[in-house]
Amino acid sequence: xxxxxxxxxxxxxxxxxxxxxxxxxxxxxxxxxxxxxxxxxxxxxxxxxxxxxxxxxxxxxxxxxxxxxxxxxxxxxxxxxxxxxxxxxxx
Numbered sequence: 001x002x003x004x005x006x007x008x009x010x011x012x013x014x015x016x017x018x019x020x021x022x023x024x025x026x027x028x029x030x031x032x033x034x035x036x037x038x039x040x041x042x043x044x045x046x047x048x049x050x051x052x053x054x055x056x057x058x059x060x061x062x063x064x065x066x067x068x069x070x071x072x073x074x075x076x077x078x079x080x081x082x083x084x085x086x087x088x089x090x091x
Contacts, residue, residue, distance in 0.1 A: 012066045015075050022079040026086055035066040050085040
């Protein structure tokens, strides 16, 4: 916890903003603040399984967070994986 100083918190909060923005651009519901996210895309159980099969582990009902070991490359990888499991949107 000594390493979780103001700079580290600002960094992970920025990564959370970046991930929320990217998920929203893919059509996901992406709410939250700082390092905390709530991701939605229809049925929460279906979203969980699609993510799990793509190597993304989120909490029940789309809860997720950024942690200190994560970096821009991690967020980029997550965005690519979320793009792969995105449901096609119907008009």
